[in-house]
Amino acid sequence: xxxxxxxxxxxxxxxxxxxxxxxxxxxxxAAQLAAAQQAPSAPQARFVVVLDAAHxxxxxxxxxxxxxxEKTFTLxxxxxxxxxxxxxxxxxxxxxxxxxxxxxxxxxxxxxxxxAQACLSLHAxxxxxxxxLFVSSLAPxxxxxxxxxxxxxxAWLARSLKLAGVVNSALLQAGMSTTLVRTTLPVVDSMTxxxxxxxxxxxxxxxxxxxAGLGDPxxxxxxxxxxxxxxxxxxxxxHQP
Amino acid sequence: xxxxxxxxIFGLLLVASVAMGVTLWHLRQSAHERLIAGQDxxxxxAPQIAPSEQATLLVANDSDGSLLTQFLSLPLPTDxxxxxxxxxxxxxxxxxAPDAAHPVPGGGSSVIQVFLLPAFELGSGASTTKPKxxxxxxxxxxxxxxxxxxxxxxxxxxxxxxxxxxxxNLSGAFAANxxxxxxxxxxxxxxxxxxxxxxxxxxxxxxxxxxGAQRSTLAGHADLxxxxxxxxxxxxxxxxx
Numbered sequence: 511x512x513x514x515x516x517x518x519x520x521x522x523x524x525x526x527x528x529x530x531x532x533x534x535x536x537x538x539x540a541a542q543l544a545a546a547q548q549a550p551s552a553p554q555a556r557f558v559v560v561l562d563a564a565h566x567x568x569x570x571x572x573x574x575x576x577x578x579x580e581k582t583f584t585l586x587x588x589x590x591x592x593x594x595x596x597x598x599x600x601x602x603x604x605x606x607x608x609x610x611x612x613x614x615x616x617x618x619x620x621x622x623x624x625x626a627q628a629c630l631s632l633h634a635x636x637x638x639x640x641x642x643l644f645v646s647s648l649a650p651x652x653x654x655x656x657x658x659x660x661x662x663x664x665a666w667l668a669r670s671l672k673l674a675g676v677v678n679s680a681l682l683q684a685g686m687s688t689t690l691v692r693t694t695l696p697v698v699d700s701m702t703x704x705x706x707x708x709x710x711x712x713x714x715x716x717x718x719x720x721x722a723g724l725g726d727p728x729x730x731x732x733x734x735x736x737x738x739x740x741x742x743x744x745x746x747x748x749h750q751p
Numbered sequence: 752x753x754x755x756x757x758x759x760i761f762g763l764l765l766v767a768s769v770a771m772g773v774t775l776w777h778l779r780q781s782a783h784e785r786l787i788a789g790q791d792x793x794x795x796x797a798p799q800i801a802p803s804e805q806a807t808l809l810v811a812n813d814s815d816g817s818l819l820t821q822f823l824s825l826p827l828p829t830d831x832x833x834x835x836x837x838x839x840x841x842x843x844x845x846x847x848a849p850d851a852a853h854p855v856p857g858g859g860s861s862v863i864q865v866f867l868l869p870a871f872e873l874g875s876g877a878s879t880t881k882p883k884x885x886x887x888x889x890x891x892x893x894x895x896x897x898x899x900x901x902x903x904x905x906x907x908x909x910x911x912x913x914x915x916x917x918x919x920n921l922s923g924a925f926a927a928n929x930x931x932x933x934x935x936x937x938x939x940x941x942x943x944x945x946x947x948x949x950x951x952x953x954x955x956x957x958x959x960x961x962x963g964a965q966r967s968t969l970a971g972h973a974d975l976x977x978x979x980x981x982x983x984x985x986x987x988x989x990x991x992x
Contacts, residue, residue, distance in 0.1 A: 571971050572931025580931060580971075633972070635932025638813045642934045689816045693937055696974060709933045718814060 567611030640687030680740035861925035936973035
C-alpha cells in the first residue's frame with residue numbers, strides 16, 4: 511500500500527499534465543479534422559489565372575506599326591487584363607512584370623507551379639486580322655504523375671480546347687473576328703493547365719483596310735475586356751460540379 | 752655644263768625605260784592572247800532548258816490563315832534537289848510580290864539550298880511499336896486535326912525508294928525580315944512543307960536551317976528546331992495515300 515500511495519503521489523502531478531497534453535492534442539486533432547473537412551472545398555474557391563506576356567528584354571518580338579515592340583504591347587495588355595481580373599476576385603500570376611528576358615522553360619515552370627485553372631500566353635502581330643487563338647496540336651494523352659516536359663500539355667488538351675472555345679465565344683460576342691488554330695508552341699506544350707496562346711492582330715475590313723490598329727487604346731480595352739469576360743465565364747464553368 | 756658621267760647615266764636610264772615599256776606592252780599582249788585562248792577553251796554547250804511542267808504551290812493567305820493550292824507551269828529540273836529549290840524559289844517569289852496575300856520580303860534567292868536525305872520513317876501512335884512518349888512530336892496543323900509522330904519507331908529507308916527528309920537552308924536576311932507572329936510564321940513554314948510534298952511526294956519530313964545553322968525560331972515564334980511532317984501541311988483532299 512505505501513508503495514501504491516507512493517506511486518500515486520509520484521504520478522499525480524504528471525497525470526494532470528498528461529491530461530492537459532491530451533486535451534491540447536485533441537484540440538489540435540479537432541482543428542486538423544476541421545481543416546481536412548474544409549480542404550476539398552478550398553481548391554474550388556481558389557481560381558488562378560496565369561498571364562504570360564510573350565517576349566521581353568533583348569527578345570523584342572515583332573515590331574508593330576506604331577513603332578512599339580511586341581514585348582511592350584504584351585506587357586501592357588497583361589497589366590490591363592490583370593487589373594480587370596483582380597477586380598473580379600481572380601488570382602493572377604504573371605510570368606514577367608517588367609521588360610526582362612524570361613526563358614520559355616521558365617514561363618512554363620511558373621505556370622505549372624501556380625497550379626492554375628487557365629493559362630494564356632499573349633502575343634501580338636501586324637499580320638492577319640482579328641484575334642488568333644492557338645491551342646497545342648499535341649495528341650491527347652492520359653494524365654501521368656511525371657509527364658514529359660515537351661508534351662505535358664497533352665493531358666490538358668481537352669480542357670484547353672474548352673477554354674479556347676470560351677475565349678473564342680467571348681471575343682465573337684465582343685464583335686471581334688477570330689481564328690482558332692492548333693499549332694505547336696514550346697511554352698504552351700509544356701504547361702500543365704488549360705492553356706491557349708492569344709495573338710492579337712489589327713482589325714481589318716473585308717477590303718483589308720485597318721479599322722482598329724494595335725496602338726488603338728479602345729481596341730486594346732475591348733480585347734482585354736473580352737478576355738476578362740471569358741475567364742470569368744471559365745471560372746463559372748470550372749466551379750460547376 | 753653637265754658632266755659626262757651624268758649624260759651617260761641619263762642615257763642608260765632612258766634606254767632602260769624604253770626597254771621596260773616595250774616589255775610591258777609585250778606582256779600585256781601575251782596576257783590578252785592567253786585570256787582569249789582560255790575563253791575559247793571554255794565549255795560552250797548551251798544550258799539545257801528544262802521543259803515546263805505543272806508545279807503545285809501551297810500559297811499562304813494571311814487574311815484567313817489558309818493555304819491555297821495554286822498550279823503553275825514552271826521549267827522544272829529533273830534533279831530532285833534542284834526541283835525542290837526551284838519550286839520553293841517560285842513560292843517565295845510570290846510572297847515577295849507587292850500584292851502578296853502573305854507578304855514576306857526576300858524572294859526566291861532566300862532559299863540557299865535544299866538537301867534531300869533519306870528519312871527515318873516515323874510511326875503513328877497506333878503502330879504496334881511502342882513509341883517513347885518523351886520523343887513524340889506532333890505536327891502543326893491549321894485545319895484543327897493532329898497526329899502524333901513518335902520518333903521512337905524508326906526504320907531507315909533506302910534512298911531510292913524510301914521517304915526523304917528535306918533540309919531547307921534559308922538565308923539569314925529572310926529570317927531577319929520575316930514578319931513576326933505565330934500565324935504568319937507558321938503559314939510560311941507550312942506552305943514550304945506542303946509545297947515540297949506536293950511536288951516531291953517522297954519528301955515526308957522537313958527541317959530548316961538558317962545560313963547553314965540551326966535557329967530556334969523563324970522570327971520569334973515558329974519553332975525551327977523540330978522536324979515537320981510535310982504531308983500534314985497539305986489540305987485534306989490533297990494528301991496522297
